[in-house]
Amino acid sequence: MSARAGIGMLRAVCAVLIGAVLFTSAGAAEVKHTPVTDAMLLNAGKDGNNWLMAGRDYSGTRFSPLKQIDTRNVGKLVPVWTFSFGVLDAQNTTPLVVDGVMYVTSSHGRIFAVDARNGTMLWQYNHPLPDEVGKFMCCDLGNRGAAVYKDKVFYATPDSHVIALDRATGKVVWDVTIADWTKAYTMTVAPLIVKGKVVVGMSGAEYPTRLWIEALDTETGKQAWRTYTIPGPGEFGFDTWGNTDPEAWKFGGGSAWITGSYDPQLDILYWSVGNPNPDWDGMNRKGDNLYTNSTLALNPDNGDIKFYFQYTPWDVWDYDGNNETILADINGKKVWLHGDRNGFLYKIDRTNGKFIWGKEISKVNWATGFTAEGRPIVNPDKVTNYEKKVTNVCPASEGGKWWNPMSYNPQLQMVFVPSREICVDLLAGPSERVEGKYNLGIAEADWHKGHGQLVAFDAVTGEKKWTVKAPSPFTSGVLTTAGGLTFAGTPEGLFNAYDSKTGKELWSYQTGSGIVGSPVSFMIDGRQYVAIPSGWGGWTGWATWGGRGGAPHLKDNRKGGYLTVFALFQ
Amino acid sequence: MRNVLLALCAVWLLTGGAGEVPGGPGGTAPADNPLAGDPKAIQDGEVLYKRVSCHGCHGGNARGGNGPDLTDDEWQRAPSDQMIFNTIKFGRKGTMMSPFKDDLTDDQIWALVSYLRYLGEQRKAEGK
Numbered sequence: 001m002s003a004r005a006g007i008g009m010l011r012a013v014c015a016v017l018i019g020a021v022l023f024t025s026a027g028a029a030e031v032k033h034t035p036v037t038d039a040m041l042l043n044a045g046k047d048g049n050n051w052l053m054a055g056r057d058y059s060g061t062r063f064s065p066l067k068q069i070d071t072r073n074v075g076k077l078v079p080v081w082t083f084s085f086g087v088l089d090a091q092n093t094t095p096l097v098v099d100g101v102m103y104v105t106s107s108h109g110r111i112f113a114v115d116a117r118n119g120t121m122l123w124q125y126n127h128p129l130p131d132e133v134g135k136f137m138c139c140d141l142g143n144r145g146a147a148v149y150k151d152k153v154f155y156a157t158p159d160s161h162v163i164a165l166d167r168a169t170g171k172v173v174w175d176v177t178i179a180d181w182t183k184a185y186t187m188t189v190a191p192l193i194v195k196g197k198v199v200v201g202m203s204g205a206e207y208p209t210r211l212w213i214e215a216l217d218t219e220t221g222k223q224a225w226r227t228y229t230i231p232g233p234g235e236f237g238f239d240t241w242g243n244t245d246p247e248a249w250k251f252g253g254g255s256a257w258i259t260g261s262y263d264p265q266l267d268i269l270y271w272s273v274g275n276p277n278p279d280w281d282g283m284n285r286k287g288d289n290l291y292t293n294s295t296l297a298l299n300p301d302n303g304d305i306k307f308y309f310q311y312t313p314w315d316v317w318d319y320d321g322n323n324e325t326i327l328a329d330i331n332g333k334k335v336w337l338h339g340d341r342n343g344f345l346y347k348i349d350r351t352n353g354k355f356i357w358g359k360e361i362s363k364v365n366w367a368t369g370f371t372a373e374g375r376p377i378v379n380p381d382k383v384t385n386y387e388k389k390v391t392n393v394c395p396a397s398e399g400g401k402w403w404n405p406m407s408y409n410p411q412l413q414m415v416f417v418p419s420r421e422i423c424v425d426l427l428a429g430p431s432e433r434v435e436g437k438y439n440l441g442i443a444e445a446d447w448h449k450g451h452g453q454l455v456a457f458d459a460v461t462g463e464k465k466w467t468v469k470a471p472s473p474f475t476s477g478v479l480t481t482a483g484g485l486t487f488a489g490t491p492e493g494l495f496n497a498y499d500s501k502t503g504k505e506l507w508s509y510q511t512g513s514g515i516v517g518s519p520v521s522f523m524i525d526g527r528q529y530v531a532i533p534s535g536w537g538g539w540t541g542w543a544t545w546g547g548r549g550g551a552p553h554l555k556d557n558r559k560g561g562y563l564t565v566f567a568l569f570q
Numbered sequence: 571m572r573n574v575l576l577a578l579c580a581v582w583l584l585t586g587g588a589g590e591v592p593g594g595p596g597g598t599a600p601a602d603n604p605l606a607g608d609p610k611a612i613q614d615g616e617v618l619y620k621r622v623s624c625h626g627c628h629g630g631n632a633r634g635g636n637g638p639d640l641t642d643d644e645w646q647r648a649p650s651d652q653m654i655f656n657t658i659k660f661g662r663k664g665t666m667m668s669p670f671k672d673d674l675t676d677d678q679i680w681a682l683v684s685y686l687r688y689l690g691e692q693r694k695a696e697g698k
Contacts, residue, residue, distance in 0.1 A: 546635075
């Protein structure tokens with residue numbers, strides 16, 4: 001052996017030894033699996049160390065009280081570990097963190113437990129998906145996150161399983177199927193734990209379906225209640241589906257795939273409902289089509305509907321109103337804030353569902369204003385039918401604000417909305433109703449080239465405080481922190497930090513793929529971290545439809561599937 | 571030698587060696603579309619394209635949506651008729667592209683291939 005070869009071998013041996021030591025150190029570090037109690041969930045808003053549910057707390061604020069990373073030092077934020085999901089497509093997730101352990105879902109039905117200090121995987125569970133399930137999902141094989149309670153972690157899969165896993169081992173505790181995916185009843189929702197039940201909502205309103213919100217027992221998976229989002233015969237609202245098609249209600253969609261919020265004082269669960277089916281063809285469902293495009297106030301014990309507020313009655317624009325509700329107490333008033341795809345930001349009294357105000361997030365011309373009750377005054381020039389093509393309808397189906405969750409900073413009383421300015425031409429068309437097949441009701445749709453924006457509002461008055469423009473829509477969820485920061489991501493893969501007061505960009509990092517998931521922040525051993533999933537996918541038709549679209553530069557946008565975690569350089 | 575290996579790898583990849591699709595289970599599809607250029611097949615393909623919801627992902631004119639643009643030069647040049655056939659029939663495991671073997675007969679799949687080729691030619695003629 002030559003001297004050079006000997007040195008080379010020595011180096012290799014050293015590298016292996018060092019690697020082994022590092023690996024052993026990481027592996028040997030104590031990993032706790034602290035049981036998640038009701039008290040922890042009820043106080044999640046004050047707990048900066050953990051991120052215990054998709055919206056961070058029962059109010060869904062996505063506001064972290066941590067302030068180690070702030071407007072002065074955010075420039076020193078560096079990646080400290082990355083984690084590959086091993087799959088591509090839409091990474092829509094919001095990771096959870098419990099005492100140093102991260103639970104993160106990915107596309108294609110996977111979930112991982114990861115040591116959140118260093119990215120070491122503790123276990124993974126890959127739910128076996130049927131090969132055919134993709135064709136029963138409009139918008140990719142994504143998943144929006146998990147829920148944790150006691151010793152279990154819960155998540156939903158595209159083929160409509162709800163699964164409870166042992167948090168320490170990743171072993172399946174129970175696995176129940178709640179719907180028939182072959183008829184396009186599918187799931188992407190991040191569950192919510194409320195009073196010992198795991199609450200989920202269905203996807204599938206681009207197909208002829210009748211969808212629902214459901215609560216399961218966390219110990220057994222047994223159904224506790226199910227509330228259909230479309231009333232059946234004899235129920236209030238059944239008569240809002242017109243009289244030309246007696247089965248319109250039975251296949252009227254009404255998805256519920258965005259996680260709700262919960263007010264423990266009022267004991268009300270707020271859960272929003274999406275678009276009617278067919279999406280753009282309202283000819284055979286003339287009426288308000290309850291409870292589509294509404295937020296329901298539910299009794300969490302039995303699923304009974306206490307009251308509701310409807311954002312877009314008789315939707316013929318696919319303004320899929322199932323976006324989140326953020327619960328805020330503003331100047332002594334209990335309200336919810338809701339950014340809708342119909343272009344408006346709403347403030348609603350959450351004790352009774354009464355309208356307080358609606359403000360334009362983006363340009364709106366399908367409605368000219370509101371009645372005193374908050375019903376939109378529809379502009380007839382923007383209502384399509386089989387013979388009438390309408391042009392330059394603003395906003396297009398994705399808003400306004402798309403599904404990506406906004407954030408509320410209670411210290412500043414400001415809400416930060418990921419948004420876009422894209423309009424569309426529409427011509428409704430009849431489509432055949434076949435279970436398991438798309439039923440969109442559209443003959444022509446042409447999205448106009450537009451741009452993205454991140455908009456900050458004063459939550460007291462609804463006044464716009466600042467707007468950051470970008471070449472593409474902001475497609476991530478938003479995180480705000482007590483350090484005065486607002487984090488948001490773009491289809492180009494940029495993860496940016498802004499000064500919450502001014503909108504000034506303070507930091508940016510290229511994550512490698514488009515961001516359609518949501519950032520979180522947590523603290524371990526006195527060090528604050530920020531994590532962001534990236535991986536382009538989901539419904540991207542708005543961007544490149546027909547070779548044109550709202551953001552044609554995103555054609556063939558790079559896919560990915562990973563998580564990047566940041567902390568201050570030290 | 572390295573170049574030969576690389577070339578062999580490239581051939582293997584291009585013929586689908588890295589995926590689960592080409593040939594699919596059984597791998598019996600003929601190499602060329604027996605209905606290539608057949609106006610009736612193109613017409614049938616157009617109807618099927620909507621009926622089995624291809625448009626939901628690939629757009630109303632196959633120029634892209636959630637799924638890739640199936641008419642641009644890049645896409646049209648790469649796969650053989652057989653590869654397109656197999657992709658439709660058996661899907662691409664681990665992606666949104668599902669198998670349509672239970673929805674379509676072989677002749678219907680070839681009709682879809684004809685329609686996609688027609689759209690590609692149309693686009694080329696438009697010079698876009």
